[in-house]
Amino acid sequence: MKRILFYLAVILLSICLGVILDKMNPKFQPKLLTVDTEYSYLMKEESIATFSLYVNDLSHDIINETMILRIILEDSEKEDLIELTLYEIDLGHTEVYLNEVFTRVFFRFLVPHLSEDWIFDDAMLRIELTDHTEINLRLGRVTFLKSFEQETLVDWQSLDGFKRTNDLRSRLGEIRLTYIGLLKPITQIEIGTHVNLSFQMIEDTLTIHIPNDDYLLYDVPLRLHFDDGTTFTMPNFMYIVDYQILKESGPMINVYQLD
Amino acid sequence: MKRIVFLFLCVLSVYVYHLNVSASSYQGYEKISLSSGKFLDDYTDKDYRDYYKKVHKLKFNGWRVYIVNDEVKATFISETLFSYYNDGYTPIEYEYSLERKSSSKIGLSATGSIGLKMGKTSPKFKNNLDSALKLSADYSVSEDEKETYKMKFLVDPGTQVDLYVYGEGKVTNGVAARYSLFIRVEKGGFEVFLVTTEYQRLEKKKI
Numbered sequence A: 001m002k003r004i005l006f007y008l009a010v011i012l013l014s015i016c017l018g019v020i021l022d023k024m025n026p027k028f029q030p031k032l033l034t035v036d037t038e039y040s041y042l043m044k045e046e047s048i049a050t051f052s053l054y055v056n057d058l059s060h061d062i063i064n065e066t067m068i069l070r071i072i073l074e075d076s077e078k079e080d081l082i083e084l085t086l087y088e089i090d091l092g093h094t095e096v097y098l099n100e101v102f103t104r105v106f107f108r109f110l111v112p113h114l115s116e117d118w119i120f121d122d123a124m125l126r127i128e129l130t131d132h133t134e135i136n137l138r139l140g141r142v143t144f145l146k147s148f149e150q151e152t153l154v155d156w157q158s159l160d161g162f163k164r165t166n167d168l169r170s171r172l173g174e175i176r177l178t179y180i181g182l183l184k185p186i187t188q189i190e191i192g193t194h195v196n197l198s199f200q201m202i203e204d205t206l207t208i209h210i211p212n213d214d215y216l217l218y219d220v221p222l223r224l225h226f227d228d229g230t231t232f233t234m235p236n237f238m239y240i241v242d243y244q245i246l247k248e249s250g251p252m253i254n255v256y257q258l259d
Numbered sequence B: 001m002k003r004i005v006f007l008f009l010c011v012l013s014v015y016v017y018h019l020n021v022s023a024s025s026y027q028g029y030e031k032i033s034l035s036s037g038k039f040l041d042d043y044t045d046k047d048y049r050d051y052y053k054k055v056h057k058l059k060f061n062g063w064r065v066y067i068v069n070d071e072v073k074a075t076f077i078s079e080t081l082f083s084y085y086n087d088g089y090t091p092i093e094y095e096y097s098l099e100r101k102s103s104s105k106i107g108l109s110a111t112g113s114i115g116l117k118m119g120k121t122s123p124k125f126k127n128n129l130d131s132a133l134k135l136s137a138d139y140s141v142s143e144d145e146k147e148t149y150k151m152k153f154l155v156d157p158g159t160q161v162d163l164y165v166y167g168e169g170k171v172t173n174g175v176a177a178r179y180s181l182f183i184r185v186e187k188g189g190f191e192v193f194l195v196t197t198e199y200q201r202l203e204k205k206k207i
Helices: A002-024 A245-252 B002-017 B045-055 B126-132
Strands: A031-035 A037-043 A048-055 A068-075 A081-097 A100-110 A118-129 A134-146 A156-163 A172-179 A186-190 A198-202 A205-209 A219-226 A231-238 A240-242 A253-257 B020-022 B031-034 B061-086 B092-101 B106-111 B116-118 B123-125 B146-155 B159-180 B183-206
Touching: A031 A100, A031 A134, A031 A245, A037 A048, A037 A219, A037 A231, A048 A081, A048 A134, A081 A245, A081 B146, A100 B146, A134 A253, A156 A231, A172 A219, A186 A198, A231 B146, A231 B183, A245 A253, B045 B061, B045 B159, B045 B183, B061 B092, B061 B126, B061 B146, B092 B159, B106 B116, B106 B123, B123 B126, B126 B159, B146 B159
Parallel strands: A037 A134
Antiparallel strands: A031 A048, A031 A253, A048 A100, A068 A081, A068 A118, A081 A100, A118 A134, A156 A172, A156 B183, A172 A205, A186 A219, A198 A205, A219 A231, A240 B183, B020 B106, B031 B061, B061 B159, B092 B146, B106 B183, B116 B123, B159 B183
16 A cells, blocks of 8 residues: 555656656747838839848747738827838848847738828837738838939949947948039938938038937838939838847847747 | 989978868958958968977877957958849839858968868858867857848839948958877868848939
8 A cells, every 4th residue: 555655656756756857947939020110112113122030939829920810010099000011021140139049030022002101100010810810010111102203313332331339230321422423402302211311412422311219121122312303213222231130239129929 | 313303392291281271251352351460371481380289290180270269350241242223214123132151151261281160151260270270159050050131122213223241341361280199190270150240221222
């Protein structure tokens, strides 16, 4: 009898230990991150808009194109919304955030064609899956800019952009455009999410200053308005490619638990 | 004659010992500079002699590492990534898909008997030196990691458009020695280069 009780006690103790160990082992929680970003795209034929998300589970349905029913871009402050046409989902680099490995995922969409500029000040991406689950993600600011016919040709020579000194975030501080010849007087410069940017022209270099804000900004078009009413548009250009976006973005990161 | 041969062999062995055995893509950049300190390539024999003293204490097993430059900021100008010319009479809209692989994010270099091996896409130090260096998680890349950016350029007639990359990174270098049963079996210099930010620059010139 004593022997049976002993064996029973050992078995019970083993079960208890197993349960405790199982509870101590943190269960893997699929997560998705977005970083508040200013996205700005020209509405041109075959233009592609790319929104970046980060996931720690590459097998999750949210990055499986066949499981996505529809994707809607909406403004949480207004009633504006538009259904987007998914072009492709592509994987990017990996980063470590709070001891977990996240992979950057590029959601690429065909830029919609609208008759006027469209600004989503507090842009949310609603992803509906075929199993009827719905995920709402904060993107930041999204602008679709009307594309003008090239009315003024600027004979540009080089184009690049920089961050602010000591700003480790992936945010443009200025854009520099060098050109040949004379430029007509500029009345306004815009990049979609910002209009009326300050600028200076020294010799053959136009330097455009972008105000600081709590959003990432790395890929924008450039539109110059001249005093004779004409415009010059430089299409989207990826000025900055960063590999430590999550590490440096801190409070701009939005965390979502996935089912 | 024997003495001359012996002397020649000694000189040759010293040369081979400090030969840069392996290098990664970052050493092919057009220009790269450090905010302070030196690249492994610029270590002198005296530097090696001084630094080796720090790793000469015998150890039962494993690596002894001395880091000389720890995550020193580096700036670089990379090679031309794209060049396209239009010798026609009308502008051409050209779409370019820029693919950045993990091998372009991290670069390794080693001297002496420290070896490198190629992973599927990026190099690694042999005999687990990577772990002994205790590099932060930023230095880890998955084997199949790549990032693709799609760009469209309008190339005017009679012009050539070039795309360059320049940017910032971090360099960690020093010396290391590996011991097995208190016997020094490997010794040399190591260097790790991590790209943190890339800036793209578009240039247009007349042809």
